[in-house]
Amino acid sequence: MSPVITLRDISVNKRLANITLDINKGDCVHILGPNGAGKSTLLSIMAGVLETEHGEASLLEQSLQQWPLGALATFRTLLAQQSEAVFAVSVKEYLSFFTSEPTFELPSLLEATLEVTGFLQTPLNRLSGGERQRVEICRALLQVWPAIKRGEALLLLDEPLQGVDIRHQYALMALFETLCNKGNTLVLSSHDISLSANYSYKVLLMKLGTNVSFGLTESVLSVKNLEQTFDCHFAVNKRDDFLDIQVCAPIVLNQMW
Numbered sequence: 231m232s233p234v235i236t237l238r239d240i241s242v243n244k245r246l247a248n249i250t251l252d253i254n255k256g257d258c259v260h261i262l263g264p265n266g267a268g269k270s271t272l273l274s275i276m277a278g279v280l281e282t283e284h285g286e287a288s289l290l291e292q293s294l295q296q297w298p299l300g301a302l303a304t305f306r307t308l309l310a311q312q313s314e315a316v317f318a319v320s321v322k323e324y325l326s327f328f329t330s331e332p333t334f335e336l337p338s339l340l341e342a343t344l345e346v347t348g349f350l351q352t353p354l355n356r357l358s359g360g361e362r363q364r365v366e367i368c369r370a371l372l373q374v375w376p377a378i379k380r381g382e383a384l385l386l387l388d389e390p391l392q393g394v395d396i397r398h399q400y401a402l403m404a405l406f407e408t409l410c411n412k413g414n415t416l417v418l419s420s421h422d423i424s425l426s427a428n429y430s431y432k433v434l435l436m437k438l439g440t441n442v443s444f445g446l447t448e449s450v451l452s453v454k455n456l457e458q459t460f461d462c463h464f465a466v467n468k469r470d471d472f473l474d475i476q477v478c479a480p481i482v483l484n485q486m487w
């Protein structure tokens with residue numbers, strides 16, 4: 231089967247350099263890397279909202295530049311990093327914009343994971359940061375829910391765990407795993423290496439706009455690759471099925487006082 235996303239030698243002015251990789255149907259890929267590594271830029275390229283300067287980015291074997299936005303929106307969704315909520319509309323009204331159903335009904339799988347029913351009547355600009363993020367994830371998934379049910383969606387999520395409490399983080403990881411098992415394709419960025427180590431099939435490590443390593447999670451998250459990417463020391467241990475990643479010797483500040 232041909233890949234869902236094909237990137238060939240992608241470069242964007244000082245932001246991405248010579249990225250080549252394939253994302254396959256049903257993949258659950260986590261992008262990890264320091265601030266400014268190019269994770270959001272790469273997700274924007276994959277979503278077709280940012281043009282490449284050099285190289286070719288394709289979705290289902292068609293150049294991303296040639297996909298009509300209306301067609302993309304039926305199966306590809308992008309969760310961007312959060313911006314300030316300016317709308318005073320209720321959460322229910324806001325979510326209703328993103329569903330094609332005549333009456334608003336939250337799929338039970340989404341409610342079980344994101345628990346947004348309690349604030350459906352609350353104005354969007356009165357939510358806490360984490361509540362707002364849960365609504366935004368709900369919005370992103372609702373937009374392509376019919377495609378998700380068919381196992382044909384492409385979910386591109388930029389730091390979906392940002393601001394989300396620990397219980398909902400684990401619920402989300404389980405949801406993403408379930409969606410990928412149904413054939414949906416997911417690419418997300420994160421700063422939580424430990425969670426990604428245990429909830430992704432594949433990892434892309436990025437640094438300074440380049441691909442440090444891409445492949446199956448366990449082989450990519452080696453001490454060597456992690457140290458090269460993040461410039462700090464790591465210990466990686468495998469216990470049964472659990473990949474335990476510790477950061478050793480963090481930056482010492484006391485000598486600077």
Ligand SMILES: Nc1ncnc2c1ncn2[C@@H]1O[C@H](COP(=O)(O)OP(=O)(O)OP(=O)(O)O)[C@@H](O)[C@H]1O
Nearest residue numbers: 244245263264265266267268269270271272311419
């Ligand atoms: N709109 C923009 N125009 C020009 N340069 C940008 C723009 N947005 C980001 N950059 C630059 O591109 C580089 C990559 O940024 P990007 O947001 O992709 O990194 P990131 O890995 O997602 O970082 P973070 O972990 O901090 O979210 C950074 O050097 C950044 O300053």
